[in-house]
Amino acid sequence: VDLSELINLFDVEKMAERTMSKMAYEYVASGAGDEWTLRWNREALDAIKLNPTVLTDVSKLDTRVTLFGYELPYPILIAPTAYHKLMHPEGELATARGAGAASAVYVVSSFTTTPLSEIAEVATQPLWFQLYVRDDRELTKELVQEAEAHGCRALCITVDTVVTGIRNREQRANFTLPNNVLTPHMPGALREQKPLTWKDIEWLQSFARTPVLLKGILNPADAEKAVQSGVSGIIVSNHGGRNLDTVPATIEALPRIAEAIDRRIPVLMDGGIRRGTDVVKAISLGASAVLVGKPVCFGLACAGAEGVTKVLEILRTELELAMALTGKANLASLDHSVIWR
Numbered sequence: 001v002d003l004s005e006l007i008n009l010f011d012v013e014k015m016a017e018r019t020m021s022k023m024a025y026e027y028v029a030s031g032a033g034d035e036w037t038l039r040w041n042r043e044a045l046d047a048i049k050l051n052p053t054v055l056t057d058v059s060k061l062d063t064r065v066t067l068f069g070y071e072l073p074y075p076i077l078i079a080p081t082a083y084h085k086l087m088h089p090e091g092e093l094a095t096a097r098g099a100g101a102a103s104a105v106y107v108v109s110s111f112t113t114t115p116l117s118e119i120a121e122v123a124t125q126p127l128w129f130q131l132y133v134r135d136d137r138e139l140t141k142e143l144v145q146e147a148e149a150h151g152c153r154a155l156c157i158t159v160d161t162v163v164t165g166i167r168n169r170e171q172r173a174n175f176t177l178p179n180n181v182l183t184p185h186m187p188g189a190l191r192e193q194k195p196l197t198w199k200d201i202e203w204l205q206s207f208a209r210t211p212v213l214l215k216g217i218l219n220p221a222d223a224e225k226a227v228q229s230g231v232s233g234i235i236v237s238n239h240g241g242r243n244l245d246t247v248p249a250t251i252e253a254l255p256r257i258a259e260a261i262d263r264r265i266p267v268l269m270d271g272g273i274r275r276g277t278d279v280v281k282a283i284s285l286g287a288s289a290v291l292v293g294k295p296v297c298f299g300l301a302c303a304g305a306e307g308v309t310k311v312l313e314i315l316r317t318e319l320e321l322a323m324a325l326t327g328k329a330n331l332a333s334l335d336h337s338v339i340w341r
């Protein structure tokens with residue numbers, strides 16, 4: 001693979017499509033139902049226009065952000081995605097190495113195909129852990145404690161997946177995990193986590209020693225409840241359009257949620273982030289940082305760790321250029337005035 005051919009994140013997807021098995025590509029690329037939300041995530045970002053300011057000093061760009069006491073050099077994290085060995089034989093180890101080389105936080109999925117202990121050994125940047133709450137609450141508690149013991153610095157509880165969405169493209173591609181791809185922390189499939197409620201969030205916080213974030217908030221009323229429940233942060237997400245089709249694009253939900261949260265806790269966002277200008281838009285509309293899912297999977301499929309690093313570096317460079325050209329030298333100055341109205 002010639003990485004210099006990868007000029008932007010859309011190139012990465014195209015190259016990945018040529019590299020991956022049909023089944024794996026469809027698994028990563030597809031959305032729920034008729035894929036309205038999958039498309040809207042992108043279309044809504046594209047439809048937002050920027051309002052640049054000229055003649056400001058942007059000679060020293062500062063993209064740093066501090067989250068839960070840790071300073072990130074730039075506000076882009078790797079979203080939790082399942083089954084990395086489906087995308088590359090080195091799986092999550094390559095992702096962790098790629099994240100390390102790009103100085104990015106990697107949120108490891110509960111459905112990692114590599115044990116956390118091994119990922120932690122190669123990680124040189126902080127890991128966070130994404131948690132699916134299982135029916136067996138003892139196992140869930142043990143998993144949280146294991147993640148913490150391996151140094152994961154935050155827990156993202158996914159709350160938008162009480163059942164898995166309708167994925168017609170996955171069904172058509174006969175998606176099944178190959179026998180040699182195992183999910184050591186999720187023995188047996190998670191098909192339902194229906195009894196998950198606010199009480200469980202309280203319970204999780206009673207023993208979690210790391211910050212708890214709720215991933216998958218779209219409703220401002222839920223955002224308020226999240227603050228009341230005492231969580232440390234939320235992630236505005238529609239699961240990359242993979243769960244409930246026809247919910248709005250995350251960039252559309254974000255301003256309402258940011259308004260409800262009113263800076264009491266950090267708001268992160270994911271869904272359709274492909275360009276530096278997308279990151280500028282998300283931060284201007286209230287996000288502290290963004291996460292990227294599919295592009296990282298595609299980078300991994302193209303070139304393992306180097307592909308992951310490449311995706312993050314492209315996005316980081318584009319973010320810096322977009323900030324310089326909007327006339328904003330740091331993240332704090334990205335606000336509603338950057339959006340053309």
Ligand code: FNR
Pocket residue numbers: 027028029041079080081082109110111130158215237238239240241242270271272273291292293294295297
């Ligand atoms: C995901 N996502 C996800 N989320 C989660 O909480 N746990 C998981 O195991 C997974 N697995 C997963 C697999 C794949 C292949 C994809 C594409 C996504 C959702 C993910 O964390 C994130 O919310 C979206 O991917 C963000 O949208 P983009 O960046 O993919 O557009």
